[in-house]
Amino acid sequence: MATVMQKIKDIEDEMARTQKNKATAHHLGLLKAKLAKLRRDLLAPPTKGGGGGAGEGFDVTKSGDSRVGLVGFPSVGKSTLLNKLTGTFSE
Structure with a gap:
């Protein structure tokens, strides 16, 4: 099996051999x-991802009042989304 450096060199060689035109643009x-x-x-070998198990976390305390605005085109479900998220009825 080829090493990463060999694969990089092979791809660079193939790019150098390939003509640059509309037909080869996708391949390049x-x-x-x-x-x-x-x-x-x-540069940075891929790490095996856990599952969010034993990592350090943080907690954000809720405080104060907030305002949220939903912006969007007419009839796309802004009120329906708000109703489902909050469990209340909005006009």
């Missing part, structure tokens, strides 16, 4: 994305 974009992902993994 995919190669650039793969190259960026490999470089990112090379």
Whole structure:
């Protein structure tokens, strides 16, 4: 199996060989994305994510009054959303 450095070199070589035109733009974009992902993994190897288990947390106390405004187009469900979230009726 190839190492990360070898994969990066292979992708760079393929990008150098590929002509740049409309027909190859998508392919070059995919190669650039793969190259960026490999470089990112090379700099900071991916960590295995837990599940939010034993991490340190924080608690925010509720205090004071607040105002919230819902902005949107007519008839998209702003009042319905407010009714479902608060369990009350709004006009």
